[in-house]
Structure formats: C-alpha cells, structure tokens
Amino acid sequence: MSKENLNPLESAQLQVKKACDSLNLGNDVYELLKEPQRMIEISIPVKMDDGTLKVFKGYRAAHNTAIGPGKGGIRFHPGVNPDEVKALSVWMTFKCGVMGVPYGGGKGGITVDPLTLSQGELERLSRGYIQGLYKYLGEKIDIPAPDVGSNGQIMAWMVDEYIKLTGENHMGVLTGKPVSWGGSQGRNEATGFGVSVITREAAAKAGINMKKANVAIQGFGNVGRFTVKNVERQGANIVAIGEWSPKVGTFAIYNENGLDFQDMADFVDQNKSLVGYPKGKQITLEEFWALDVDIMIPAALENAIQEKEAKLIKAKLVTEAANGPITAEADAIFKEKGIIVTPDILSNAGGVTVSYFEWIQNQYGYYWSEEEVIEKEEAVLMEAFDDLWKFKESRNCTFRKAAYKHGVKRITDVMKLRGWFE
Numbered sequence: 001m002s003k004e005n006l007n008p009l010e011s012a013q014l015q016v017k018k019a020c021d022s023l024n025l026g027n028d029v030y031e032l033l034k035e036p037q038r039m040i041e042i043s044i045p046v047k048m049d050d051g052t053l054k055v056f057k058g059y060r061a062a063h064n065t066a067i068g069p070g071k072g073g074i075r076f077h078p079g080v081n082p083d084e085v086k087a088l089s090v091w092m093t094f095k096c097g098v099m100g101v102p103y104g105g106g107k108g109g110i111t112v113d114p115l116t117l118s119q120g121e122l123e124r125l126s127r128g129y130i131q132g133l134y135k136y137l138g139e140k141i142d143i144p145a146p147d148v149g150s151n152g153q154i155m156a157w158m159v160d161e162y163i164k165l166t167g168e169n170h171m172g173v174l175t176g177k178p179v180s181w182g183g184s185q186g187r188n189e190a191t192g193f194g195v196s197v198i199t200r201e202a203a204a205k206a207g208i209n210m211k212k213a214n215v216a217i218q219g220f221g222n223v224g225r226f227t228v229k230n231v232e233r234q235g236a237n238i239v240a241i242g243e244w245s246p247k248v249g250t251f252a253i254y255n256e257n258g259l260d261f262q263d264m265a266d267f268v269d270q271n272k273s274l275v276g277y278p279k280g281k282q283i284t285l286e287e288f289w290a291l292d293v294d295i296m297i298p299a300a301l302e303n304a305i306q307e308k309e310a311k312l313i314k315a316k317l318v319t320e321a322a323n324g325p326i327t328a329e330a331d332a333i334f335k336e337k338g339i340i341v342t343p344d345i346l347s348n349a350g351g352v353t354v355s356y357f358e359w360i361q362n363q364y365g366y367y368w369s370e371e372e373v374i375e376k377e378e379a380v381l382m383e384a385f386d387d388l389w390k391f392k393e394s395r396n397c398t399f400r401k402a403a404y405k406h407g408v409k410r411i412t413d414v415m416k417l418r419g420w421f422e
C-alpha cells in the first residue's frame with residue numbers, strides 16, 4: 001500500500017497545478033496561485049479562569065484577492081496548523097470562483113480544543129484573535145465566518161471587539177452572525193441545505209431516486225446535521241452516522257430502517273454527542289464505510305476517505321460536504337470504480353453563498369425572509385451545478401477537474417485584466 005500524502009496544502013496545490021496545466025496557463029499563474037498572498041501568525045495571550053496565562057496560536061491567510069476581499073471561516077481545533085489554514089484558503093478562492101460570488105479566498109484558525117475552555121475563556125480567546133488581526137480584516141478587506149469548532153456566538157464577540165477597536169459599526173466584517181444581531185435567515189443551515197441540493201441534483205444524474213435512497217453521513221456537526229435534516233426531507237433514508245467524541249474517539253451508528261433527524265438532534269442537544277444514542281446499533285468504522293448505501297456524504301474533516309476507505313465504499317455517489325475529505329489516491333479509486341464525486345468547492349458552497357447574502361443585507365441594513373434566502377440559495381447552487389455538469393460532460397473529465405478548471409479560469413481572467421502577469 002502506498003504511503004499517502006496527507007498534507008492538505010500539497011494536495012490543494014496539486015489540484016491547482018493540474019487545472020493550470022490543462023488550461024495551458026504557464027507557470028506564472030501557478031506561481032501566483034500556489035501560496036496565499038498573505039499569511040499572518042499571531043500569539044493570543046488568554047487569562048484562564050484559574051488565574052494562569054495561556055498563549056494560543058492563531059492564523060489568518062488571504063489567498064487571492066483578485067476578484068474581491070478574502071472570505072473564509074475561522075476554525076477552532078487542536079489540529080489547526082499553518083499548512084491547513086493555507087490549504088483551506090486556496091479552496092475558498094476556487095469555491096468563490098465556482099459560485100461567482102465577488103470574493104477571494106481567506107481562512108483562519110486557532111490551535112485549540114474549544115470544548116476544554118469555559119465560556120469566559122472562549123470569549124477572551126475570540127476577542128484576542130480580533131485584537132491581533134483587526135487591521136487585516138474588514139468588509140472590503142477580508143471577511144471571516146464560522147468553521148469547525150466556531151459558531152454564531154463567537155462571531156458576535158468578534159464583531160463586538162472589531163467595532164470597539166475601530167469605532168465603526170461595520171456589521172459585514174464577519175458573517176455567520178446570530179440572526180438577532182446582523183445575521184441572515186438561513187445562514188446556520190445554509191451549508192447542509194446546499195449539500196442536500198447538490199446531492200439531489202447529482203443523484204438524478206446518477207439514476208438514484210432520492211425517495212428510495214439509503215444514505216450514510218460522516219459528521220453530525222453544523223454541516224452534517226443540516227445535511228441529514230434536508231436529505232431526510234427529500235425522502236431519503238439515513239441509515240448510518242459516523243461521529244467522533246473526545247471520550248470514545250470515532251464511532252458509528254446504524255439503523256437499516258432509518259435514523260430520525262429530529263430525534264438525533266434532540267439527543268445531541270441534551271447529551272452534547274451521539275454517544276449512547278439508543279435507536280441505532282454500534283457498527284465499526286470498517287462496517288460504516290462498507291455499507292451498501294446509494295450515497296455517502298463525508299461531512300467531518302479533511303482526509304477522512306483515504307485509499308483504504310475508498311476501496312470499501314460501495315455508494316454510487318459521494319458528496320464532499322467537508323473541505324478536502326478525499327485524498328488524491330482515494331479520488332483515483334472512485335474514478336476507476338465509476339463513482340460520481342461532487343467536489344467540496346461546489347457541494348459545500350451554500351455556506352459562502354448565504355454569507356454573501358448576509359454581507360449584502362448588512363451593507364443595506366435591509367433583511368430578507370428565510371424563504372427568500374433559501375429560494376435564492378437553491379437557485380444559485382442549481383445554476384452552478386448545471387454549468388459544471390455541462391462543462392464536465394463536454395470535456396469528458398471528472399466533476400472535480402471541471403470545478404477547478406472553471407474556478408482557476410475565472411480568477412486568472414481577472415488577474416490578467418488587472419495586469420498581475422504577462
């Protein structure tokens with residue numbers, strides 16, 4: 001078995017290189033796109049509840065701002081490191097390019113397990129991140145949002161800190177805020193809802209009837225949870241969930257008759273995890289990946305599906321809901337097996353799309369109804385899906401390649417107009 005390269009930056013760079021080569025763009029464009037334009041590392045001192053001082057590492061990358069300000073979430077996770085932040089910022093550039101939203105790519109993170117902090121410590125850490133970076137953030141500079149381990153409350157503390165430091169009420173400096181203070185209706189569910197729209201469209205192409213489909217989903221966080229909710233609404237049967245908890249590590253639950261979204265959500269809200277959920281039986285991870293399902297949706301973290309998992313997977317369709325969940329080796333196996341993979345930069349782009357809607361609403365101080373947001377999100381995603389599907393069919397390439405070529409071309413055209421190369 002080959003030793004897989006799991007460095008997310010190297011795999012993002014490989015995807016960009018392949019797209020540049022197949023568009024005959026020459027090396028200058030690749031040199032401009034392979035690393036972020038700006039990468040900042042900060043130390044964040046936090047007074048802990050016991051009176052001690054702890055210093056955390058924080059990062060913010062602005063990958064490419066040719067089209068518009070940087071855009072991308074802030075991850076709170078113990079695994080956050082400079083290469084991961086850079087890779088996630090690269091993916092954001094092309095996600096915005098594919099969706100046609102007027103942003104470049106950005107991403108940030110703090111190396112921390114937020115579950116180990118008290119509310120007070122979490123608030124001081126969130127405010128400290130803004131104190132270290134506010135000069136490089138702004139509605140027209142770089143616009144963060146939530147990602148793994150962060151949420152609307154954290155965005156509210158961060159915007160409050162930004163307003164205090166700058167003295168100006170720029171609500172659009174961060175998106176993913178609570179609806180009661182500058183957030184958009186539908187933003188919390190936007191990524192999972194978008195995943196369900198792309199899954200439905202791709203399933204139709206793959207000849208899968210959603211009403212009869214069996215689906216397995218890895219991850220029951222923000223993205224996974226709302227993917228489950230909306231895929232269930234389409235009539236599919238969610239037979240398994242793969243999850244992780246600090247106490248037991250990775251685990252999976254299974255029920256061939258279907259797991260109920262609301263029941264699982266209530267259980268997690270009460271118990272903080274799906275560990276011990278009584279209406280599904282425990283299965284091993286090997287059994288989870290090898291399930292006889294129509295659709296598999298990884299919605300947890302990058303590199304979840306490697307060579308070993310790809311060999312086990314029997315689904316006809318894999319929707320990438322997380323960022324970078326499939327390694328290059330696993331992708332090659334899917335291609336060989338004829339499994340359709342919808343790429344992350346399309347399938348999870350509902351989040352950035354509704355972040356864009358939130359930013360527009362903030363500029364105007366005029367807010368839309370939930371129905372309006374959902375309708376607009378669905379329309380934008382279906383149009384992007386149709387464009388890429390036609391592109392993929394006409395060039396006889398994978399969905400991922402079509403998405404990267406499309407994204408790289410859009411950014412390259414603008415860089416050329418702006419005189420950044422040639």
Ligand code: NAD
Pocket residue numbers: 146147148149150191218219220221222223224242243244245250251299300301302321322323324348349351352
């Ligand atoms: P989250 O922290 O809310 O949820 C992540 C979930 O994955 C958690 O429930 C966690 O327990 C689980 N998990 C972690 N490691 C696991 C493992 N090894 N096996 C199984 N489950 C595991 O994060 P999220 O916001 O749902 O983000 C998930 C993914 O989607 C990330 O890749 C993120 O970058 C991407 N994403 C998020 C958004 C968004 O709007 N939140 C938008 C686009 C992409």
